[in-house]
Amino acid sequence: MSQQDYSALDRLEILQFIFYTRKDVTVAPSNASDHLIPVDKDISISCRFYTHSQSSPSIIFFHGNGEVVSDYDYVAPMYNQLGINLFVADYRGYGASQGRPTFSNTIGDAPVIFKAFRDILEQGEYANDIFVMGRSLGSVSAIEIAHHHQEQIKGLIIESGFASVINLLSHLGFPTESLGIEDIGFPNLAKIRTITLPTLIIHGEYDSLVPSAEGETLFHNVATKDKWLVIIPKANHNDIMLVDTERYFKAIKEFVYG
Numbered sequence: 001m002s003q004q005d006y007s008a009l010d011r012l013e014i015l016q017f018i019f020y021t022r023k024d025v026t027v028a029p030s031n032a033s034d035h036l037i038p039v040d041k042d043i044s045i046s047c048r049f050y051t052h053s054q055s056s057p058s059i060i061f062f063h064g065n066g067e068v069v070s071d072y073d074y075v076a077p078m079y080n081q082l083g084i085n086l087f088v089a090d091y092r093g094y095g096a097s098q099g100r101p102t103f104s105n106t107i108g109d110a111p112v113i114f115k116a117f118r119d120i121l122e123q124g125e126y127a128n129d130i131f132v133m134g135r136s137l138g139s140v141s142a143i144e145i146a147h148h149h150q151e152q153i154k155g156l157i158i159e160s161g162f163a164s165v166i167n168l169l170s171h172l173g174f175p176t177e178s179l180g181i182e183d184i185g186f187p188n189l190a191k192i193r194t195i196t197l198p199t200l201i202i203h204g205e206y207d208s209l210v211p212s213a214e215g216e217t218l219f220h221n222v223a224t225k226d227k228w229l230v231i232i233p234k235a236n237h238n239d240i241m242l243v244d245t246e247r248y249f250k251a252i253k254e255f256v257y258g
Contacts (some may be wrong), residue, residue: 006103006104006187007104009080009165010102010103010167015100015103017172017174018065018169019065019067019093019101019136021100021101021190022066022067022068022095023068023095024070024071024094024095025046025096026073029076031052032048032050032051032073032076033051035120037113037116039105039109039112039113039116040099040105042098042245044097045090045091045092045096045109046090046094047112047116047117048069048072048076048087049088050076050087050088051080051085051126051255052080052083052084053085054125054126055126056085056127056129057127057129057131058085058087058129058130058131059085059131059132059133059157059256060089060113060114060131060132060145061087061088061089061134061138061143062110062135062138062139062142063090063136063137063138064136064137064138064160064238065137067093067094067135067182068094068095069088069089069090069096070095072086072088074179081253082163082249083257084252084253084256086254087117087120090176091106091108091137091141092105092106094250096211098130103140106137107140107141107144109141110140110144110145111148111149113141114149118152129151130154131151131160131255131256132145132153132156133156133159134157134159134161134180135159135160135162136160136207136210137214139159139160139161139188140187142156142157142158142161143158143188143192143195144155144191146191146192147195150196154197154256155197155198155199155200156197157199157252157255158192158200158201158215158218159201160202160203160204160209160210160237160240161188161218162188162218163189163214163218164189164217165188167214168214171210171211172209176220176224189218192218192221193222195222195223196223197224197226198224198226198253199219200217200228200230200251201222201227201228201230202251202252203231204231204232204237204239204240204243205233205234206234207235207236207237208236209236209238212231215229228255230247232247
């Protein structure tokens, strides 16, 4: 299996183990707008743009598994208070998006969504200061964009991300050895080694789903000296933002604004 071929990871038993789709949809808040971005024939991805101002920097954000865009109706105001626009993207089968997610189409859709987001910024006369961020599963999409479009973004933020999908599957109890799956550095570790952008890694100290060692591996392998690692003490995978909200958002604000 080549570096760009992830079909072995698109097996039904793996996809059912990894992807937890939800179809929850809400009406966009007053300061937000919804966008359906076509990624394939008869398939569009639902996204929501929470705006602060046209002159503000923007983060294109790929959420974690089991989450949907509307979950960020309550989180986005915290980014807006920092003076940051937040554009949150779903995956196929999540929220109002059509289709079913696979590893291959999750990776393939990310650059399409990024291009559409840049078009939205241009049409709305927003500043071209773009950061890309991925949480957990979203680290795959974020690193994919950073890998291919370094000249078009200001920095990369990874929260609770993983370096190796095989390590992750094994940690979660999936029988990877019996299926004969080899670790190909899918795809985060191999690609982060090519990224020379300023990079911020945030991880919970006691993350039981994606151990903090995964975030540390990403940090040590990213190909830039402009990098920061923030470990949130006592935080787990799904409470990392709540355990120390001040530290979490201070790190993001300082990274975006310098």
